Structures are given as C-alpha cells and as structure tokens.
Amino acid sequence: GAGVSQSPSNKVTEKGKDVELRCDPISGHTALYWYRQSLGQGLEFLIYFQGNSAPDKSGLPSDRFSAERTGGSVSTLTIQRTQQEDSAVYLCASSLEGSQETQYFGPGTRLLVL
Amino acid sequence: AQKITQTQPGMFVQEKEAVTLDCTYDTSDQSYGLFWYKQPSSGEMIFLIYQGSYDEQNATEGRYSLNFQKARKSANLVISASQLGDSAMYFCAMRRGYQKVTFGTGTKLQVIP
Numbered sequence A: 001g002a003g004v005s006q007s008p009s010n011k012v013t014e015k016g017k018d019v020e021l022r023c024d025p026i027s028g029h030t031a032l033y034w035y036r037q038s039l040g041q042g043l044e045f046l047i048y049f050q051g052n053s054a055p056d057k058s059g060l061p062s063d064r065f066s067a068e069r070t071g072g073s074v075s076t077l078t079i080q081r082t083q084q085e086d087s088a089v090y091l092c093a094s095s096l097e098g099s100q101e102t103q104y105f106g107p108g109t110r111l112l113v114l
Numbered sequence B: 001a002q003k004i005t006q007t008q009p010g011m012f013v014q015e016k017e018a019v020t021l022d023c024t025y026d027t028s029d030q031s032y033g034l035f036w037y038k039q040p041s042s043g044e045m046i047f048l049i050y051q052g053s054y055d056e057q058n059a060t061e062g063r064y065s066l067n068f069q070k071a072r073k074s075a076n077l078v079i080s081a082s083q084l085g086d087s088a089m090y091f092c093a094m095r096r097g098y099q100k101v102t103f104g105t106g107t108k109l110q111v112i113p
Helices: none
Strands: A005-007 A010-013 A019-024 A031-037 A044-050 A065-069 A075-079 A088-095 A109-113 B003-005 B010-014 B019-021 B024-026 B033-039 B046-052 B064-069 B074-079 B088-095 B107-112
Touching (some): A019 A088, A019 A109, A031 A075, A044 A065, A044 A075, A075 A088, B003 B088, B010 B019, B024 B074, B033 B064, B033 B074, B074 B088
Parallel strands (some): B010 B107
Antiparallel strands (some): A019 A075, A031 A044, A065 A075, B003 B024, B033 B046, B033 B088, B088 B107
C-alpha cells in the first residue's frame, strides 16, 4: 500500500514569509508525528497527534509553529514569519497506536529560508 | 521522562565484519517497544528492527539483530557481515504505550572497503 507522503519535497522561501507543509499518513494510522532535522543532526520532535486526543505540542520551538490534523488524516505544519534558522528537513511519520507499533516516515520536506 | 542514549557519535567497521551500535534507555515502565532506524545520506528513515519489552527472544531481521538486555536497559544493534551500503546514520528509539516515540541522537556508521 501507499506509504507516508509529504509535499512539497523542497521549498525555498524568503525570510518573513509563511509556509505550509503537508503530510498524508498511511491510511488507518491514528498517530502522526512531525520532526525537524537540521543537517547532520538528530531528530527534533515537534508535535504528536494521537487519535482524537489533544495533540502533544511540547516540541514546537516557538509560537510561529503550528500544526493541525483534519479529519484524523492529513496534517499541515505551518511556519509563520519564517527565519533562516527554520531551514531544515521536516519529517512526518505515522503509526498505529501502542508501544509495539512501528513508525513509518515520509520522505521529508527540505525547507530553505533565504 | 523517558530517555534514549547513543554514546557513539561515529563508528568505523571493515567490510564483512560485524559491528555493534550501542543504545541504552531509561524508563520505569514495564511495557515498551524499542526500534532501530537507518538513515542513509538520501535522508529517508528506514525501519530496521523492533523489540518488545516482554519479548524473551532477541529480535532478528536478516543481518540485523538486537541484543536486548532488559536488566541493563540496553538495546544494542548488531549488524553482521557489514556491507558498503550499511554506511548511514542509525537511530535507536523507544515508545511507551500511547506516548510519543523518543529518539536517540544517532550513530554515524562508516563501512570501510
């Protein structure tokens, strides 16, 4: 079946502009995660949607970052007034719920803020 | 809070040799899952292997095996017969119940021909 998809694959924007990144999880997966990965670095957790529960937003670095998940499926990560330090790869992952369930990652969106 | 520690930022291994990538974790929960992912230079995150906390046998997937020592809270990844294509970043991760997944900082493995 189809895996996790993300769009766009690459995004170049100017400092101060808003950007929207999209994630389509695997059908039926109730858990959805957003991560940020700077060049050569590890994964930085941003936000976690778990079924119908309130999302865990503890990883969002500032109030310029927000995310929503409509209808328990597609998610959009929005970065307002982008800064150069926002340049990174943004990875989305989805899974079923539970400690034994594997996360599956999308290919990522490479964001470059000029 | 749960925590994953990978103490080896970089490792080298000779082609065809075995290599062990270390991972320790910290949780007071009895039920949890441990995962390893590979991230080649292309950037994709590839799931390798899973170990459940109640699994009595060490997980194996082809050339990958997970050396699970519950009392020591370690979940080391063993790659046998290393290949050049194994050169990548490797991340250890843990998940408790319905909590978010926690990742380690990663180990960069380079296979030398």
